[in-house]
Amino acid sequence: MAIITYREALNQALSEEIENDPNVVLMGEEVAQFKGSYKVSEGMLEKYGPERVIDTPISEAAFSGLAVGAAMMGMRPVVEFMFWSFCYVAFDQIFNNAASIRYMSGGLINVPIVFRGPANGGTNVGATHSHTPENFAANTPGLKVICPATPADAKGMMKAAIRDNDPVCVMENTILYNMKGEVPDENDYIVPLGKANVLKEGKDMSIIAHGKAVHSSLQVAQTLEEKHGIFAEVLDLRSIRPLDVDAIIATVKKTNRVLLVEENKPFCGVDSQVAFIIQDQAFDFLDAPIKRISAIDAPQAYSKALENIQIPDHDRILAKAMELV
Amino acid sequence: MEGLHHDTIIDPPNSDSSENDADSLKSVEETKQTVDGDIGKDFSKSEANKLLTKEEKLNLYEQMIRIRRFEERSLRSYQQGHIGGFLHLYIGQEAVAVGSVSMLGDDDHIITAYRDHGHALAVGMEFDECMAELYGKKTGCSKGKGGSMHFFAPDKNYWGGHGIVGGQTPLGLGIAYALKYNKKKGACLCFMGDGATNQGPFYESLNLASLWNLPVIYIIENNGYSMGTAESRHSAGDPLAKRAEPFDISWSVSSGHDLFEVRQTISDALKSAHENSRPSVLEIVTYRYRGHSVADPDQTYRSKEEIEEYKTNKDPINLLKEKLLNEGIVTDTELKEIDIKAKGDADASAEFADASPYPDPSELMDDIYWETDNPDNKTSEGIMFFETPQ
Ligand SMILES: Cc1ncc(C[n+]2csc(CCOP(=O)(O)OP(=O)(O)O)c2C)c(N)n1
Ligand SMILES: [Mg+2]
Numbered sequence: 221m222a223i224i225t226y227r228e229a230l231n232q233a234l235s236e237e238i239e240n241d242p243n244v245v246l247m248g249e250e251v252a253q254f255k256g257s258y259k260v261s262e263g264m265l266e267k268y269g270p271e272r273v274i275d276t277p278i279s280e281a282a283f284s285g286l287a288v289g290a291a292m293m294g295m296r297p298v299v300e301f302m303f304w305s306f307c308y309v310a311f312d313q314i315f316n317n318a319a320s321i322r323y324m325s326g327g328l329i330n331v332p333i334v335f336r337g338p339a340n341g342g343t344n345v346g347a348t349h350s351h352t353p354e355n356f357a358a359n360t361p362g363l364k365v366i367c368p369a370t371p372a373d374a375k376g377m378m379k380a381a382i383r384d385n386d387p388v389c390v391m392e393n394t395i396l397y398n399m400k401g402e403v404p405d406e407n408d409y410i411v412p413l414g415k416a417n418v419l420k421e422g423k424d425m426s427i428i429a430h431g432k433a434v435h436s437s438l439q440v441a442q443t444l445e446e447k448h449g450i451f452a453e454v455l456d457l458r459s460i461r462p463l464d465v466d467a468i469i470a471t472v473k474k475t476n477r478v479l480l481v482e483e484n485k486p487f488c489g490v491d492s493q494v495a496f497i498i499q500d501q502a503f504d505f506l507d508a509p510i511k512r513i514s515a516i517d518a519p520q521a522y523s524k525a526l527e528n529i530q531i532p533d534h535d536r537i538l539a540k541a542m543e544l545v
Numbered sequence: 546m547e548g549l550h551h552d553t554i555i556d557p558p559n560s561d562s563s564e565n566d567a568d569s570l571k572s573v574e575e576t577k578q579t580v581d582g583d584i585g586k587d588f589s590k591s592e593a594n595k596l597l598t599k600e601e602k603l604n605l606y607e608q609m610i611r612i613r614r615f616e617e618r619s620l621r622s623y624q625q626g627h628i629g630g631f632l633h634l635y636i637g638q639e640a641v642a643v644g645s646v647s648m649l650g651d652d653d654h655i656i657t658a659y660r661d662h663g664h665a666l667a668v669g670m671e672f673d674e675c676m677a678e679l680y681g682k683k684t685g686c687s688k689g690k691g692g693s694m695h696f697f698a699p700d701k702n703y704w705g706g707h708g709i710v711g712g713q714t715p716l717g718l719g720i721a722y723a724l725k726y727n728k729k730k731g732a733c734l735c736f737m738g739d740g741a742t743n744q745g746p747f748y749e750s751l752n753l754a755s756l757w758n759l760p761v762i763y764i765i766e767n768n769g770y771s772m773g774t775a776e777s778r779h780s781a782g783d784p785l786a787k788r789a790e791p792f793d794i795s796w797s798v799s800s801g802h803d804l805f806e807v808r809q810t811i812s813d814a815l816k817s818a819h820e821n822s823r824p825s826v827l828e829i830v831t832y833r834y835r836g837h838s839v840a841d842p843d844q845t846y847r848s849k850e851e852i853e854e855y856k857t858n859k860d861p862i863n864l865l866k867e868k869l870l871n872e873g874i875v876t877d878t879e880l881k882e883i884d885i886k887a888k889g890d891a892d893a894s895a896e897f898a899d900a901s902p903y904p905d906p907s908e909l910m911d912d913i914y915w916e917t918d919n920p921d922n923k924t925s926e927g928i929m930f931f932e933t934p935q
Contacts, residue, residue, distance in 0.1 A: 276753070277749075277753065281746040281749050282715045282749030282750045282752070283753065285716050285750070286719035286722055286750075289704070289715065289717065289719020289721075289733075290726070291719075292699070292704060292716070293720055293723035293724070293727075312709055312712050312746070313712070313715060316709050321705070322912055322915065323690055323691075324691040324695040324706070325687050325695070325699075326685070326687035326688035326691065326697075326912055327918055328687070328697050330915040361930070362913055364914070364925070380924065380925070383924070384924065384925070386915050412925050412926055413924070413925035413926070413927070414926040414927025414928070414929075415926045416927075462926065463928050466927075493931065497931075
């Protein structure tokens with residue numbers, strides 16, 4: 221097992237799947253010659269050539285739709301959005317075409333496609349570049365949505381997504397790209413979709429998070445333990461749809477107190493569904509109302525001074541956690 | 546000029562091939578003449594048509610009349626309340642789908658918008674499955690989950706049936722891309738309306754089609770209206786197909802009233818796609834007789850006289866019928882028999898649809914994900930659905 225970055229883990233996953241299956245291609249803006257806006261596809265053009273690693277013009281609607289059409293024909297395209305924020309100009313292709321064609325054809329067609337790219341705030345790029353659309357995508361039957369938070373998951377879940385026969389939206393995070401971690405080298409290292417991961421065991425409360433919020437939650441759990449003697453369990457959802465409801469209910473039954481943390485905006489965010497499921501399936505196990513913390517409900521702010529407050533940070537999460545005990 | 550066999554998918558536009566395209570497709574002047582009443586030009590002896598046998602011609606006639614009778618029957622069913630939602634009829638435009646599809650080979654594919662019954666029947670879908678789909682029945686081609694606007698038959702290279710105006714234009718591009726990627730000598734015909742030419746993704750697609758030399762043929766079925774908005778009120782510049790020019794894509798305007806002309810037009814574009822992997826934009830002028838969707842008012846934007854004029858003088862089925870009779874290769878009786886059979890089959894399909902069961906509530910949750918439809922091959926864990934029928 222090597223220690224590599226989240227970025228390198230993605231690169232491994234993409235490279236291995238391109239080698240494994242002649243139907244896999246990677247396309248998007250700047251993915252080939254420029255090596256990827258965030259260098260995720262570094263070295264791939266040289267290795268696999270322009271038929272497999274394809275630079276596109278700035279035409280998200282056309283290249284997303286092109287990839288959906290190709291997937292209908294049996295290819296397995298991986299479409300990179302420079303930012304998931306830019307998927308909005310291709311909304312129709314993802315949300316109508318990729319998501320609904322199987323249904324509208326009565327199951328005659330499937331669309332084995334991956335849409336991927338970073339979906340996060342926190343980099344001082346303002347509202348247009350900081351969207352976290354995992355809730356939109358998960359609200360759309362026909363799409364699958366994952367938010368890998370660690371290098372190992374970045375590799376294992378990306379590979380699972382590419383091999384999946386349905387459309388999968390992979391929401392990455394620019395702030396995590398440099399994060400290092402142990403990642404298995406094996407070509408068949410797969411992390412299945414829909415399997416949450418307990419990253420820290422605990423007995424006093426459950427902190428449930430996805431994406432980068434997992435790491436802020438882990439820090440808070442450490443503070444809780446060191447400063448307050450409170451043992452929080454941290455559950456990384458990893459996958460939004462499918463959702464590991466069993467793991468959610470299991471941790472709630474174990475600790476009886478829940479804090480939900482996400483960098484998504486609150487209204488109809490992922491955690492509103494998670495909260496509903498918990499009260500529906502584990503109401504009698506709750507010793508306190510579910511607490512929830514999301515990005516502050518404004519368009520994403522540019523200024524560091526504002527954005528740092530906007531995204532749930534260590535202190536804000538800690539304060540919320542303390543309300544639970 | 547290897548066309549399809551370039552080493553990379555992103556080869557530069559091939560100047561040789563563009564010249565060839567210009568040769569094979571008609572010039573603007575020529576095409577304008579055709580459209581502006583040059584009904585004189587006889588395409589029945591043109592390259593694409595001269596070898597047609599009597600049987601083949603009769604078959605083309607039969608396909609057109611069958612589409613019309615099917616749709617007329619569906620209109621009755623709609624009026625009787627058996628069919629819900631929208632019903633966009635193709636009546637008046639039949640020569641475009643039938644002529645186009647009749648030129649396709651095994652590796653050629655088609656995709657279209659929501660006015661899709663004609664294309665579906667032209668590729669060989671059955672009356673029964675189509676009528677049952679309109680009725681929302683389990684026996685429908687999409688098991689009652691697609692409806693009028695969303696017919697599919699991938700086994701017949703027919704990729705729908707798409708409800709969002711212009712939304713299918715990048716999909717058609719992708720089908721062409723996959724054909725080229727797999728080194729198939731095929732093309733994708735992507736049908737669209739005149740109104741759809743004002744959607745942005747169409748232009749993104751034209752750019753990519755030309756830049757990557759993709760064998761996609763955009764067919765603008767110009768019936769003069771985008772719902773109730775006449776072309777002169779929705780589109781700047783004329784003709785619409787000329788919008789392909791800045792992308793270095795060959796284009797033409799031709800008549801969709803004449804089946805033989807449609808076939809010749811498509812044949813030229815297919816040649817360019819097959820041999821040089823070059824896209825085309827073909828504007829085919831046609832006319833729809835019914836409301837945009839059948840429940841829509843029809844008097845706000847066009848006159849009865851205008852509709853009558855087309856029915857009387859430019860009806861594609863009548864025009865073909867006259868030609869066949871004039872050629873002396875068929876008798877009125879033969880044509881009548883075809884018509885009677887078409888009507889009978891249409892009635893039978895309505896009976897079939899009526900007698901068919903509705904889908905079971907449990908089927909609401911089928912056909913959403915390949916994975917949940919194939920539980921033996923399940924790879925993921927967790928919950929996929931969050932509210933399901935009891
Ligand atoms: C994106 C989008 N906008 C609007 C509509 C509603 N709509 C359906 S068909 C249509 C007119 C399209 O006309 P045209 O492209 O000329 O095709 P035709 O109906 O004449 O075949 C409109 C406005 C739609 N389905 N999709
Ligand atoms: Mg129109």
